[in-house]
Amino acid sequence: MPSTKKTLHFLSSALVTSISVGVMGYCMSTQWAETTMECTKSGESFTNGSAVITWKLFVGDLNRYYCPLFGYTEEFEVIPKLVKAEEVASVVLHALVLCLLALCLLCSACSILISLYNSVGNPYETYMGPIGLYVCSSLSACFSVLALILFAVNLTVTSMAYKLVKITTESVQADLRNMSTEMMLGYYLVLLYSVLSLAAIALIYMYAHAAYTHRREQQRPTEDAPKEIMMY
Template sequence: MPSTKKILHFMSSALVTAISVGLLGFSMSTQWSTTTLECSRPGSGVFNGSAVVKLDLFSGNVERTSCPSFGGVDAFDVFPKLVEAGGAPVILYGLVLGLLALCLLFSACSILISLYNSVSNPYETYMGPVGMYACSSLSACVAVVALILYVLNLFTTAMAEDLVRSFAENIPAEIKNKSTQMDLGFYLLIPYIVLSLVAIALIYLYDHAAYTHRREQQRPTEDAPKEIMMY
C-alpha cells in the first residue's frame, strides 16, 4: 500500500489534471476569435461595408453589413465550410482540432496513471512517474503547438476572407483592413498548459523526495561512523 504522502501527491496531480481537462472542454465549446473586415464591391474604391467573423472551434457566424451588397447573419459549421474552400486554412484547422484531441487523450492517460499510483506501488515503468511525466508534458507541448497553429491560421492565411466571400451571394467583394482579436476559448488553453505543468511538479516533488530517501538508505559503508565499522 502506498504511503500517505504518495497518495496525497498523486491524488493532487490527478485532481489538477482533471481541472485542466474541464478547462480544455469548456475552451473547446466557447468562442475563440473575432475578426473584423472592411468590404466593398470591386472597383468602387469605397469601403463602406463590413463583416465580422466569430469563430468557435466547431461553429461560427458571419455578420455582414453591406458586404458587398446586403447584410445578414450566417451561421455555419467551421470545418465543413473550410473544406469547401480548401487550401492551407483547412489543413491548419484540422491540425488544431487533432492536436486538441490528443491533449484530451494525454490528459486522460495522466489521470489514470496518477490514480493507479495512488493505490499501488508500480515499478519505474510507463505506469509509474515516468508515464505521468510523459503524458502531462506531451499535453502541455501539444497545446502550445495548437495555439501557435491557430494564430498562424488567422493571421497568415485568408481564412476569414474566404469565409466572408462564401456568403457574399456570388457577388465579388474586395476586403481589406483585417483586425483579429482572440477570445476566451483561446486564452483558456494557457491555464490548461500551466496546470499540466503543475501536475508534473507535484509528482516530481514526491519522486525527488523518495529518491533522496532511498539514497540515504543505500549510503555506502565507507560513509558510516567508525564505531559502526568496528562491528
C-alpha cells in the same frame, strides 16, 4: 500499500489533470477568435461596411454590415464551409488542430488513470509509474501548444477569412482589406490547460525527488560512520 504522502501527491495530480480536462472541454465549446475586416462595394474607395467572423472550433458566425449591401448574418460549420471555399490548406490545418486537442484529452485521461493507480498501488518502476505520467502530461502540454500555433497560423497566414466573406457576397463583389484578428477566451484557456498539465508533472516530481533523497540518506556509505564504530 503506498504511503500517505505518495497517495496525496498522486491524488492531487489526478485532481489537477481533471480540472485541466474540464478547462479543455469548455474551451472547445466557446469562442476562439474574432476576425474583422473593412468592406466596400467593388470599385468604390469609400469604406462604409465591415465583416466580422467569430470563430469557434466547430461552428462560426459571419456578420456583414453593408458589405457590400445591407446586412447579412450566417452561422456556419467551419470545416464544410472551408471545403466550399476551396481552402485546402485551411481545412488541413484546422483538422490538425482538432486532432491535437483530441490527443490532449486522451493523454490527460491516461494521466488521471496512472495517478489513481499509483495512489492505491506501487508500480513505481514500470511505465505505469511516474515515468508514464511524465510522458502523458508532457505530451498533453506539447500537443496543446502546437494546436495554438497552428490555429494562429491558419487565421493569420492563410486567406480563409477573406474567402468565407467573398463566397457570401455572391454576385455583388466586395473589396476586403485591413483584416485584424483578436484571440478570445477559448484560445487562452488552452494555455491554462498547458500550465495545469505541467503542474501535474511538478506534483509528482516533488514526491519523486523527496523519495529519492530519503533513499539516499538511508543508503549512506560506511565511510560516513564514526571511526570507532568501523574498527569493530
